[in-house]
Amino acid sequence: MTSSVIVLLLFALGGVAGMCHFIPQHWLSSNLPMTILSVLIFQVGISIGSNKNLKEMIRGVSLKMLLVPLSTIAGTLAFSVLASLLISQWGMADCLAVGSGFAYYSLSSVLITEMKEASVGIQVATELGTLALLANIIREMMSLLGAPIFSRFFGKLAPISAAGINSMDVLLPMITRCSGKHMVPLAILHGIILELTVPFLVSFFCKM
């Protein structure tokens, strides 16, 4: 819980510093975020590899794990339909397309902007793309900050499912902490399957 607070504070601090343009822009364009993510993933790998229960963890992989990404997809899409009732500006298919990003904000926003351009024009397509970017960034933040609470009230799978794509990278340390190391193979599989689904679902809903 304390680490969630620190994460939020640092994120807010970064946001304010960014808004004031304290930091030279070339810092960010030089692939710094990707480098940090790479360092993080490598460390997560080390922590898994040096874990005494590595063999048990590998043995725990089973077919029913596929149920988790399916739950994430079904739950997200069903509730995106509900959300569309509260948002009058966009139709149900648009909300489903945004929801199908599963916190993969970079890809989903670009995909939506491109795919919608042909049918609704560049202006509206960019607006929906921006909405997808924001919504999926917020989902990432929610899943990061909420992980300890989610695992307590909705079971050990909840932090993985809420994280969407990010269960395989950004959220992996948090999932390890809240759900246990034995959940790591599942978290990775979940991320991979969702990552493969995003392009299909987004283009399907954009064409609807």
Add this chain to the structure above:
Amino acid sequence: MFKILFLLFAGIGVGYAFRRVSFLHKVETTISLTVFFMLFVFGLSIGSNDKLMDNLGKYGYQAFILALFGVVGSLLASYLAYRFVFKKGGHNDK
């Protein structure tokens, strides 16, 4: 995605090879620090994106609703999966 998987498996290999080196068991601490730094930089890149910040007022509410509903839907569905499939089987639970 392949880069991420490659790095992960490379890390697992290194971690397994040096699993007796006690220094490696401090990696949990450095992971936390890396997450903190990552989120700071994430905040930076969002905050310094003027276009995104301008749109926050316009689309912030809609984006919040969509994110919230997506998360809640996932939580409920994963709870059902946990309750009726995983917990019963027992092996994925501690």
